[in-house]
Every structure is written in structure tokens, then in C-alpha cells.
Amino acid sequence: MRRAGGQRRTLAETVTGLPIVLADVAAAPGGVPVLAGIDLMLDAGGRTVLLGPNGAGKSTLLRVLHGLIPPSAGWIEWGGATLRPRGQAMVFQRPVMLRRSAAENIRYALDLAGINGADADARIAEALDEVGLRALANRPARVLSGGEQQKLAFARVWALRPEVVFLDEPTASLDPAAARSVEKIIVDIHRRGTTIVMTTHNLVQAKRLADDILFLHAGRVTERTPAREFFAEPRSVEAAAFLEGERL
Numbered sequence: 001m002r003r004a005g006g007q008r009r010t011l012a013e014t015v016t017g018l019p020i021v022l023a024d025v026a027a028a029p030g031g032v033p034v035l036a037g038i039d040l041m042l043d044a045g046g047r048t049v050l051l052g053p054n055g056a057g058k059s060t061l062l063r064v065l066h067g068l069i070p071p072s073a074g075w076i077e078w079g080g081a082t083l084r085p086r087g088q089a090m091v092f093q094r095p096v097m098l099r100r101s102a103a104e105n106i107r108y109a110l111d112l113a114g115i116n117g118a119d120a121d122a123r124i125a126e127a128l129d130e131v132g133l134r135a136l137a138n139r140p141a142r143v144l145s146g147g148e149q150q151k152l153a154f155a156r157v158w159a160l161r162p163e164v165v166f167l168d169e170p171t172a173s174l175d176p177a178a179a180r181s182v183e184k185i186i187v188d189i190h191r192r193g194t195t196i197v198m199t200t201h202n203l204v205q206a207k208r209l210a211d212d213i214l215f216l217h218a219g220r221v222t223e224r225t226p227a228r229e230f231f232a233e234p235r236s237v238e239a240a241a242f243l244e245g246e247r248l
Contacts (some may be wrong), residue, residue: 017078017085017163018195019043020065025074027057027064034060035219038074044163047196049206049227052216053242058199059168061216065197066090066166086113087163093172095153097141102133102152105141109156120159127155131185147178154185157194165189167198171205183209203246207231215239 020042027035034057042048042065050058063069064076067084078085098105103124110120128134131151136144141152150170157165167186171179179202186209190196200206206213210227217238225235234240 017081017087019079020164021077022064022071023074023076025064025071025076027060027069028072029060029063029069033072033219035064037220038064040214040221040224042164042195042197044195045193047190047209047211048198048214049210049212050197050199050214050216051203051206051239051242056216057219058216062090062166062168062197062199085163088166089157089160089162089164090166090168091150091153091157091170093169095149097144097149097152100141101138102141102144102155103128103137105152106156106159110159113160115160123159123161127159130158130188131155132181147174147181150174150178150182151185154182154189158185158189161192162194164195164197167196169199169201172201179205203231203243215242217242 022038022040025035025038026033038061050061052058060069064071066088067078068090075082098108100108106124106127107120110116110123115123125134128137131154133148133151133155136148141149144152170186171182174182183205186196186198196209198209207227212224212226213230214221215223215225215230215234215236215238217236222236222238223230223234230239231243234243
């Protein structure tokens with residue numbers, strides 16, 4: 001988007017879906033209470049990593065933030081609006097691939113966003129280059145390896161250029177080399193100005209990627225702390241016990 005005179009608008013001027021604000025939010029997907037009393041604000045620009053034990057509610061909170069699960073109590077706003085904006089994307093642990101080529105998987109996402117023609121062609125080429133899949137553009141997506149499919153999921157994100165991307169254990173099923181490759185893509189996407197919110201069970205990965213840590217326990221946020229401070233000296237008893245258990 002450009003101003004008169006050819007000046008490009010900055011990210012801050014184009015963001016409309018941030019901050020994301022939750023007030024006393026509860027969530028009970030399938031009728032099962034998972035989250036309760038969540039008060040939270042996520043602003044533009046950071047990399048927030050959600051940590052906590054299994055069953056703490058991390059994935060549910062991620063889906064609430066993305067608008068996939070409606071609150072059962074409380075309220076959520078995206079940039080002051082109650083309708084989720086388009087400028088979001090999500091990558092799951094196991095990406096969904098259409099029965100199409102790698103390039104056409106990206107094109108389908110762009111079509112849904114109203115982006116087509118030469119602009120779509122350019123975005124597809126750029127995105128495949130960025131994740132190292134240009135040579136596989138015409139390969140059926142479903143025959144790609146697990147690591148390649150996850151890179152393709154990130155290529156879709158790259159092409160869409162979202163304001164915020166939600167990542168649910170994006171490297172959990174990958175080998176170490178593929179996981180580090182995906183981490184680099186996450187860093188590159190963030191450098192473009194995209195806000196990152198992700199879950200992981202890998203504390204070393206969290207240390208590498210996080211600006212701040214959001215720690216959940218039993219469906220509640222017990223602390224939110226800059227990453228360096230969290231790993232050096234967590235503020236909550238629950239977080240301290242979690243880190244101690246992971247170190248044993």
C-alpha cells in the first residue's frame with residue numbers, strides 16, 4: 001500500500017488486527033472447561049511463546065486468539081473490533097495439504113485472500129524461494145516429506161504476509177535439522193514485521209525464539225515475563241516447578 005508520492009506505508013500504519021485483547025476469557029471446547037479468567041494483551045512486533053505442562057490450555061488459547069474457538073465467557077477484541085481480521089495465519093503441528101502441487105497450495109490460499117494474477121505468481125515464487133522449495137514447485141504437496149510440508153505451510157504464510165501468525169508446535173514432528181530450518185523461517189518471517197505467537201514443548205527452542213514467555217497452568221496464565229528473566233528466575237511457583245521438572 002502506498003501514499004501519494006510513492007511513499008510506502010509502514011507496518012504500524014497498516015496493522016488493524018492488533019492489539020489482541022482478552023478480558024476474563026473462559027473457553028470450553030466440546031463442553032470441557034479448559035481456560036478460565038484469561039486477561040491478556042498481545043501487541044504488534046513481538047515473539048510470544050506459550051509454555052506450560054500438557055493440558056494447561058496452550059493450544060486452546062492459541063485457537064481462541066486466532067478466533068477458531070469462541071470464548072464461553074468474557075470477550076476478545078482484535079484491534080478494537082469483535083470480528084477477527086483477515087491479517088492472521090496459523091500453522092499447525094501437522095499441516096493440511098491439498099491434492100495439488102506445492103505452488104497451487106499457495107495459490108489456493110492467495111485466492112481465498114483475493115490475491116491473484118501476476119501478484120499471486122510473484123508471491124508464490126518468492127515464498128517458495130524463501131523456504132527453499134522452488135525446485136519442488138510442481139511436486140504434489142502430499143508426497144513431500146514431513147519437513148517439506150511444514151516448510152510449504154510456512155510458504156503459504158510468507159505469501160499471505162499476515163500481521164500475526166499463530167504456530168502450534170510447528171516443529172514437534174520434525175527431526176533436529178528440519179526443526180532448525182523451520183526456526184530460521186520463523187525468524188525471517190518475524191524480521192519482516194509479523195508478530196509471532198507460538199506453543200512449544202522444547203525449552204531450548206523457546207530460549208532461541210522467544211521475546212517473552214506466557215506461562216499457563218491449569219487453564220490460567222500464571223505469569224508473563226521477558227524470556228531471559230523467565231528462564232533465569234521465574235516469578236510463579238508453577239513455572240519454577242515446571243522448569244525444574246524439565247531440567248531433571
